[in-house]
Amino acid sequence: MGGCWCKQKNEDTDPYVPQSCNNHAADVPYFQSSPTIASTYYVENQEKGNVDSDTVDSLVLETLGVIGALVDNEQEPPPSMMRLHNIADNEEGWIQVVKSMVKVIPMSDPLGPSVITLLLDDCPLPSRESVLRVAQMFNLSSSSAIAGRTNAPRERNICVVLGCIAEKLAGPSSLGILNEGTLDYLLTNLNTDTDPYVILFSLIALEKFAQTSENKATIIRRLEQEEPCPITTLEVWKNEDHYVRRQVGFCAQWALDNLFVMNHRKYSFLTVEMAHINAMLNTSDVSEYLKISPDGLEARCDAYSFESVRCTAQADEGSWYYEVMIITPGVMQIGWATKNSNYLNHEGYGIGDDKFSLAYDGCRRLIWYNAKSEPQSLPRWQSGDILGCLLDLDTQQIIFSVNGMSLPPCTHVFTMAKTGFFAAASFMSFQQCRFNFGAEPFKHPPSQQYSTFNNSASLRPENKVVMPRHIFLEQLRQQSVREDSCTLCYDQRASVKLLPCEHSGFCKTCASQLTDCPMCRAPFSEILEENNP
Amino acid sequence: MVNVSRRILVETKNLLREPPPGISATPDEDNCRYFHVIMAGPAGSPYEGGLFRLELFLPENYPLYPPSVRFLTKIYHPNIDKLGRICLDILKDQWSPALQIRTVLLSIQALLGSPNPDDPLANDVAKMWKNNEIEAIMRAKEWTQAYATDE
Numbered sequence: 001m002g003g004c005w006c007k008q009k010n011e012d013t014d015p016y017v018p019q020s021c022n023n024h025a026a027d028v029p030y031f032q033s034s035p036t037i038a039s040t041y042y043v044e045n046q047e048k049g050n051v052d053s054d055t056v057d058s059l060v061l062e063t064l065g066v067i068g069a070l071v072d073n074e075q076e077p078p079p080s081m082m083r084l085h086n087i088a089d090n091e092e093g094w095i096q097v098v099k100s101m102v103k104v105i106p107m108s109d110p111l112g113p114s115v116i117t118l119l120l121d122d123c124p125l126p127s128r129e130s131v132l133r134v135a136q137m138f139n140l141s142s143s144s145a146i147a148g149r150t151n152a153p154r155e156r157n158i159c160v161v162l163g164c165i166a167e168k169l170a171g172p173s174s175l176g177i178l179n180e181g182t183l184d185y186l187l188t189n190l191n192t193d194t195d196p197y198v199i200l201f202s203l204i205a206l207e208k209f210a211q212t213s214e215n216k217a218t219i220i221r222r223l224e225q226e227e228p229c230p231i232t233t234l235e236v237w238k239n240e241d242h243y244v245r246r247q248v249g250f251c252a253q254w255a256l257d258n259l260f261v262m263n264h265r266k267y268s269f270l271t272v273e274m275a276h277i278n279a280m281l282n283t284s285d286v287s288e289y290l291k292i293s294p295d296g297l298e299a300r301c302d303a304y305s306f307e308s309v310r311c312t313a314q315a316d317e318g319s320w321y322y323e324v325m326i327i328t329p330g331v332m333q334i335g336w337a338t339k340n341s342n343y344l345n346h347e348g349y350g351i352g353d354d355k356f357s358l359a360y361d362g363c364r365r366l367i368w369y370n371a372k373s374e375p376q377s378l379p380r381w382q383s384g385d386i387l388g389c390l391l392d393l394d395t396q397q398i399i400f401s402v403n404g405m406s407l408p409p410c411t412h413v414f415t416m417a418k419t420g421f422f423a424a425a426s427f428m429s430f431q432q433c434r435f436n437f438g439a440e441p442f443k444h445p446p447s448q449q450y451s452t453f454n455n456s457a458s459l460r461p462e463n464k465v466v467m468p469r470h471i472f473l474e475q476l477r478q479q480s481v482r483e484d485s486c487t488l489c490y491d492q493r494a495s496v497k498l499l500p501c502e503h504s505g506f507c508k509t510c511a512s513q514l515t516d517c518p519m520c521r522a523p524f525s526e527i528l529e530e531n532n533p
Numbered sequence: 534m535v536n537v538s539r540r541i542l543v544e545t546k547n548l549l550r551e552p553p554p555g556i557s558a559t560p561d562e563d564n565c566r567y568f569h570v571i572m573a574g575p576a577g578s579p580y581e582g583g584l585f586r587l588e589l590f591l592p593e594n595y596p597l598y599p600p601s602v603r604f605l606t607k608i609y610h611p612n613i614d615k616l617g618r619i620c621l622d623i624l625k626d627q628w629s630p631a632l633q634i635r636t637v638l639l640s641i642q643a644l645l646g647s648p649n650p651d652d653p654l655a656n657d658v659a660k661m662w663k664n665n666e667i668e669a670i671m672r673a674k675e676w677t678q679a680y681a682t683d684e
Contacts, residue, residue, distance in 0.1 A: 342594060
């Protein structure tokens with residue numbers, strides 16, 4: 001599970017995960033003892049008036065320290081987080097929380113940016129005035145960007161906050177914040193002399209500001225004035241071994257294909273070499289916000305939801321193996337899923353969070369099945385690590401390995417499904433990894449016999465295209481709706497009648513996914529095919 | 534390809550062509566499952582004169598599952614909590630795929646006109662509504678003035 005820890009869930013399952021944070025404490029330089037600051041307060045009480053900045057600093061660090069240990073959506077958010085919410089309930093408090101996050105969140109913690117977005121996402125929305133005050137407080141400009149190169153963590157945190165505000169307050173407020181100073185600041189940060197982390201989150205902030213269309217036009221205008229275009233310069237980093245620069249390259253390429261389309265540039269999907277690819281991530285089986293590389297093998301999430309994807313090829317018998325290169329060391333749940341597994345990205349559910357999928361998360365070091373987790377003993381994964389995913393349908397087991405070191409076999413999922421498995425993964429905010437379905441040699445192949453999707457599957461050329469969404473939508477819009485189409489999908493012809501209620505107007509595909517009639521809500525027992533003249 | 538269904542496109546077209554009275558729903562430029570909604574407080578309610586911003590999101594399996602809708606503008610209402618979440622049956626167990634974005638938004642507008650403190654989401658507000666309705670309505674009007682009239 002990932003994402004929104006503070007939203008309430010109604011699931012009548014017993015979490016059997018130890019809820020202490022001791023499997024995490026070693027990675028956290030602060031607060032190795034149990035949280036004390038927050039627990040001395042009665043968190044239900046609204047905290048009025050000003051809280052001193054040291055206290056807020058400590059609460060932010062405390063939240064950062066415990067958040068990786070939270071594994072269950074039913075769990076109460078940590079007391080430090082609830083206190084921060086209360087503090088942020090008034091405008092002064094909200095500004096103080098932002099200040100503290102910018103000041104104290106270190107570069108080294110892989111969950112740092114996620115914690116900023118989580119805290120801001122669950123806090124009450126600030127007024128436009130507070131947001132503008134925060135923007136003024138940072139005093140953003142081209143020269144502040146250059147001066148900031150000596151304090152990269154602070155600048156990175158500012159960029160994460162800007163992106164978060166831009167997304168939350170898309171519209172007039174987002175326009176207000178992206179004034180000339182802010183835009184100068186973000187564009188100056190794109191200079192290759194800047195710390196790559198700062199470049200990365202400046203790029204993401206620009207992307208979020210561009211959700212407001214006037215901002216997008218402004219950004220494109222500015223980019224067109226600069227020669228060479230700074231994002232084009234960054235795009236060449238996409239294959240680097242330096243994992244932060246590689247993320248910058250990925251995001252630059254995605255932005256140029258999807259958002260900031262430049263006149264002279266060819267879309268990546270038109271130039272990428274796909275001849276050797278026979279299996280990839282499935283662009284029609286992915287949740288809304290996941291970014292997929294033009295070759296269909298690398299994926300990244302910059303949204304605040306828990307994004308998921310399955311691959312194009314299916315495993316029904318025998319043994320199958322694929323590898324994943326971990327590019328960001330944060331929360332991802334990678335493994336195997338059937339088509340029955342649902343992506344509930346906004347609820348924080350993904351691969352491993354239902355009965356039809358099983359996944360490993362090497363950041364929290366947990367095997368996930370049916371939204372429950374089991375702790376594992378391998379070290380936390382790092383950028384460059386290779387996750388091996390072996391599925392053996394004959395012996396009915398799944399074996400994960402990290403850099404060739406295997407975890408104990410998992411068998412849970414096979415009570416629900418024995419065939420129809422796909423490689424699948426879910427991503428928390430700012431996470432990225434690259435899949436190898438066998439088009440390239442494996443780094444740590446298993447000793448037993450196995451098949452690979454790339455050798456066994458095939459894809460028609462038109463299905464190998466990772467087309468930018470705006471181009472695809474343009475193509476879709478040009479088609480029209482037929483008179484006799486299904487009232488639920490408008491896609492296929494309405495051809496069935498439900499019995500006993502006799503309501504009609506649905507196609508076979510839609511009807512087969514229902515149990516109750518959409519018109520009268522009565523359960524139906526039969527789907528009768530009507531023969532139209 | 535990218536999983537945007539024709540159903541969403543058709544609904545969007547219809548919403549833009551014939552918007553429901555007092556409601557505008559605009560799809561996000563880059564994400565056609567996300568709608569920016571502006572809703573006028575219904576006449577005769579404490580929310581009259583206010584313009585409320587909401588966000589509406591169509592999940593992956595829409596229309597088998599309901600849209601998720603949330604108020605972004607602060608509002609004092611027994612069935613809407615501090616985070617803007619709305620307690621409304623058709624957004625939960627009473628959802629039917631025959632309902633649409635339009636019907637959902639009209640239902641929310643109707644909820645503004647007839648608060649239901651017996652099925653509360655914001656407990657303190659509901660309590661106030663039951664114990665001192667006059668004061669509650671006053672406060673709802675104040676909040677409308679303070680938060681829902683600036684743009």
